[in-house]
Amino acid sequence: MDFASLSTISRLLSNREISSRELTQHYLDRISQKDASINAFIHVAGELAIARANEIDERRTKGHSLGLLAGIPIAIKDIFCTHDMPTTCGSRMLKDYLSPFDAEVIRRIRSADMVILGKTNLDEFAMGGSTETGFTGPCHNPWNVESTSGGSSGGSAACIASGMAPVSIGTDTGGSIRQPAAYCGVCGLKPTYGRVSRYGLIAYASSLDQAGPFGQTVEDLALLLQVIAGHDAKDSTSLSLPMPDYAAAFMESPKKMRVGMVPSHLESPGVDREIRQHLKNTIDIFRNLGHEIVELDMPHQQYAIPTYYIVAPSEASSNLSRYDGAHYGFRAPLSRTEIGDESPLVAMYKHSRSLGLGMEVKRRIMLGTYTLSAGYYDAYYLKALKVRRLIRNDYDAAFQKVDVIVGPTTPSTAFQLGEKLNDPVQMYLEDLFTVGANLAGIPAISIPSGLHSNGLPIGIQLQAAPLAEDKLLAVAHAYHREIDYQPSIAP
Ligand code: GLN
Numbered sequence: 001m002d003f004a005s006l007s008t009i010s011r012l013l014s015n016r017e018i019s020s021r022e023l024t025q026h027y028l029d030r031i032s033q034k035d036a037s038i039n040a041f042i043h044v045a046g047e048l049a050i051a052r053a054n055e056i057d058e059r060r061t062k063g064h065s066l067g068l069l070a071g072i073p074i075a076i077k078d079i080f081c082t083h084d085m086p087t088t089c090g091s092r093m094l095k096d097y098l099s100p101f102d103a104e105v106i107r108r109i110r111s112a113d114m115v116i117l118g119k120t121n122l123d124e125f126a127m128g129g130s131t132e133t134g135f136t137g138p139c140h141n142p143w144n145v146e147s148t149s150g151g152s153s154g155g156s157a158a159c160i161a162s163g164m165a166p167v168s169i170g171t172d173t174g175g176s177i178r179q180p181a182a183y184c185g186v187c188g189l190k191p192t193y194g195r196v197s198r199y200g201l202i203a204y205a206s207s208l209d210q211a212g213p214f215g216q217t218v219e220d221l222a223l224l225l226q227v228i229a230g231h232d233a234k235d236s237t238s239l240s241l242p243m244p245d246y247a248a249a250f251m252e253s254p255k256k257m258r259v260g261m262v263p264s265h266l267e268s269p270g271v272d273r274e275i276r277q278h279l280k281n282t283i284d285i286f287r288n289l290g291h292e293i294v295e296l297d298m299p300h301q302q303y304a305i306p307t308y309y310i311v312a313p314s315e316a317s318s319n320l321s322r323y324d325g326a327h328y329g330f331r332a333p334l335s336r337t338e339i340g341d342e343s344p345l346v347a348m349y350k351h352s353r354s355l356g357l358g359m360e361v362k363r364r365i366m367l368g369t370y371t372l373s374a375g376y377y378d379a380y381y382l383k384a385l386k387v388r389r390l391i392r393n394d395y396d397a398a399f400q401k402v403d404v405i406v407g408p409t410t411p412s413t414a415f416q417l418g419e420k421l422n423d424p425v426q427m428y429l430e431d432l433f434t435v436g437a438n439l440a441g442i443p444a445i446s447i448p449s450g451l452h453s454n455g456l457p458i459g460i461q462l463q464a465a466p467l468a469e470d471k472l473l474a475v476a477h478a479y480h481r482e483i484d485y486q487p488s489i490a491p
Contacts, residue, residue, distance in 0.1 A: 020071030067113035078119035090134025093356035103200025120155030142490030150180030175434025178446035182409035182459025193441035197232035249470035260402030310384035317368025325352030409459035
């Protein structure tokens with residue numbers, strides 16, 4: 001069953017060659033065998049999953065109509081609200097939180113009759129690039145357990161790479177789907193901002209957050225996107241526009257296209273040599289497929305990291321102000337002596353936030369509070385918004401000339417666990433190639449392109465104009481077909 005694509009699994013299910021219960025049990029067994037060494041899951045919902053699988057099997061037996069991906073198991077990043085299992089966001093602050101409602105993405109997954117296996121590990125409140133800061137400990141890379149799985153959706157990528165789930169859902173604010181997908185050797189897609197509802201997705205940076213699918217193949221991403229995308233009146237930024245048939249579009253062989261590339265990516269000493277070589281080979285493959293290669297100048301790309309690291313913490317400081325022990329989240333017990341001369345209310349806020357939130361989250365709240373404060377707002381936040389516009393303009397100009405842009409997903413392969421934990425700037429620099437798509441709101445995909453000589457996977461990123469997910473999927477699929485890409489389980 002390992003690495004069967006969703007369409008194969010669907011066929012086996014509808015031909016009754018396998019039941020959803022057997023399939024679900026297969027993945028739960030795999031989780032019991034493997035997750036002690038990977039730690040991809042924060043919560044495994046074994047009983048719920050089996051009950052749900054039984055229910056779907058029964059409906060199938062009775063000939064009832066079923067959803068698009070009926071009976072297929074899925075893992076969910078622990079940042080989506082679920083009414084029947086905990087939603088912790090990897091934070092002590094929400095350790096005991098049980099949401100009274102389902103996120104819209106979850107509602108759609110349930111109405112497609114999928115089976116939720118559990119909730120996956122992440123960096124606390126999705127702030128990070130290594131899935132090391134959550135309160136349940138780090139997630140390990142299935143290709144090398146000493147290495148990071150990437151982040152913040154590391155659990156959602158690692159569970160697929162180790163065969164613990166066929167597909168999963170993550171979120172991407174600055175690369176959190178694409179970077180772990182690249183590090184773990186799986187496919188991951190960040191859709192256009194507004195394509196997938198953010199309702200019930202715990203907010204990190206609301207103008208950048210977007211949910212998306214992980215899978216072994218581009219086809220799996222297309223099918224899952226079909227399930228989760230579409231307008232939702234409960235999210236005011238959700239786009240009310242017609243949706244292509246992604247599940248069909250990915251197969252269309254793209255006609256002669258213009259493929260953009262940024263020449264400095266092939267030369268930069270900041271990018272690993274073998275990754276540059278992979279990119280070069282990928283460009284050659286596109287050329288051989290008959291596409292025209294166009295060199296692009298993206299002059300403001302160099303400001304993407306500083307811009308992102310002002311915009312995202314600013315929004316985070318505002319979004320996370322609700323976790324104060326009164327409105328939401330953990331409340332620290334306080335003794336009279338701890339309160340001292342302070343107002344009891346202020347002391348309660350202080351202690352709850354001090355104990356409930358981790359280092360990186362506090363760093364970003366402080367940074368964001370600073371950049372939004374009177375006197376600094378114009379110099380930092382407003383300036384960052386202006387540069388964000390220039391970055392978007394670069395992309396708009398580029399998409400006048402090309403259909404897609406190809407480049408590396410990350411400057412290096414997965415780094416060691418702990419390596420960058422005490423050096424936030426080094427950690428932030430890993431987001432060099434991913435944050436641009438979030439700042440501009442455009443769709444981007446990371447697909448595996450092979451292994452590095454260090455044994456770790458390499459990812460290639462493709463970006464396209466807003467709402468051109470169908471094009472991205474088609475190009476990515478054609479590339480995989482050309483290199484005869486076969487998903488493989490981490491050794
Ligand atoms: N690594 C980036 C950050 O730390 C991206 C995180 C994300 O996309 N959620 O903010």
